[in-house]
Amino acid sequence: MRKSEKSKAGMIFFGIVIILYILIFFLNSAKTLNALKIAFDILLKILPIFALVFLLMIITNYLLTPKKMAKYISKEAGKKRWFFAIILGIISTGPIYAWFPMLNDIQKQGRNNGFIAAFLYNRAVKPALLPLMIYYFGIKFVIILTIVMIILSVVQGLIIEKITEPIEVRT
Amino acid sequence: MNKQRLKKALLISGKSFYRSLPILIGVILLIGLFKSFVSIEAIAKLFQGIPLIDSVIGASLGSIMAGNPITSYILGGELLHQGISLIAVTAFLVSWVTVGIVQLPAEAMLLGKKFAITRNIFSFLFSIIAAMLTVFIMGVI
Numbered sequence: 001m002r003k004s005e006k007s008k009a010g011m012i013f014f015g016i017v018i019i020l021y022i023l024i025f026f027l028n029s030a031k032t033l034n035a036l037k038i039a040f041d042i043l044l045k046i047l048p049i050f051a052l053v054f055l056l057m058i059i060t061n062y063l064l065t066p067k068k069m070a071k072y073i074s075k076e077a078g079k080k081r082w083f084f085a086i087i088l089g090i091i092s093t094g095p096i097y098a099w100f101p102m103l104n105d106i107q108k109q110g111r112n113n114g115f116i117a118a119f120l121y122n123r124a125v126k127p128a129l130l131p132l133m134i135y136y137f138g139i140k141f142v143i144i145l146t147i148v149m150i151i152l153s154v155v156q157g158l159i160i161e162k163i164t165e166p167i168e169v170r171t
Numbered sequence: 172m173n174k175q176r177l178k179k180a181l182l183i184s185g186k187s188f189y190r191s192l193p194i195l196i197g198v199i200l201l202i203g204l205f206k207s208f209v210s211i212e213a214i215a216k217l218f219q220g221i222p223l224i225d226s227v228i229g230a231s232l233g234s235i236m237a238g239n240p241i242t243s244y245i246l247g248g249e250l251l252h253q254g255i256s257l258i259a260v261t262a263f264l265v266s267w268v269t270v271g272i273v274q275l276p277a278e279a280m281l282l283g284k285k286f287a288i289t290r291n292i293f294s295f296l297f298s299i300i301a302a303m304l305t306v307f308i309m310g311v312i
Contacts, residue, residue: 009280010190010191010192010193010194010197010280011193013193013194013197013276013277013280014193014194014196014197016197017197017200017201018200020201020204021200021204024204028208031207031208032204032207034207035200035203035204035206035207035208036200036203037203038202038203038206038207039199039200039202039203039204040203042199042202042203043196043199046199050188050195053188054184054188057184057187057188058177058180058181058184059180060184061179061180061183061184062176062177062180095237096268096271096274097194097195097198097271097274097277097278098195100191100194100195100274100277100278100281100282101187101188101190101191101195101281103281103282104187104191104281104282105183105184105187107282107283107286113286116282116286117286117290117293120269120290120294121269121294121297123268123269124240124265124268124269126240129240129241129244132241132244133244136244136245136247136248136251137244137247137248137251140309140312141257141261141305141309144305144308144309144312145261145264145265145301145305148301148304148305148308149265149301152297152300152301155297156290156293156294156297159293160286160289160290160293163285163289164283164285164286164289
């Protein structure tokens, strides 16, 4: 999808959501207003995350050239890319969609789909939330699930890479 | 610090972020609608009492629901108390953070349709596998 098409598609999507709100408002105005309030609260909560993502996007675009990118996170980086995907996925904060613009920038550099998939999967592992998870489900469960998730993130990255990236033809 | 390079990085990042804004705000509005219209009681009623089927139901619910993982822990804890199996609750917890039906349009627009659909399908399947593996290992250790 070209940049202008992507921008247009984004506006169309936003328009559809607004129309949906207007239609649902006529069916149940109280719940629709409550939905609007919930959305506004979410937006307020994740504004700092957006700021962080924007800052990281600037740093990424400043520091990472396609050559450097290939060295660390593209297919050419080998096993190293999984290590970076796991670490970056775990330390990243905020909702998944807040990271899409930055991942879009990374994807433009090419051959990074495996890394992106593993990064997104590892976002499920959040050290700051572990105490709460332990409180609800116990430490044994949390440790096992965390290890299982990290291993599966690499498996998923490899599968996504195979499916979504063109096969290299050696001449 | 190279000023020219920084200016270029700022411009690229600014444009990229600006283009993503309508999509991100649209997703947030959809999450608001979902949270406002679906209650916890209605969710608990969906489970059947068969672990394997419940894990698919759990993964499906986690896929369509969105929000902070803390909400999924609270909800998962509640479901466990109501007698829902650990496999189902684990699948629910994992898919909550790895699968995103609400944000699928945003993911498809920003990362590509093929990537977004493939990633979400595999994340869904992996949430059930992760749940089974976790509960199995817990039983063994």
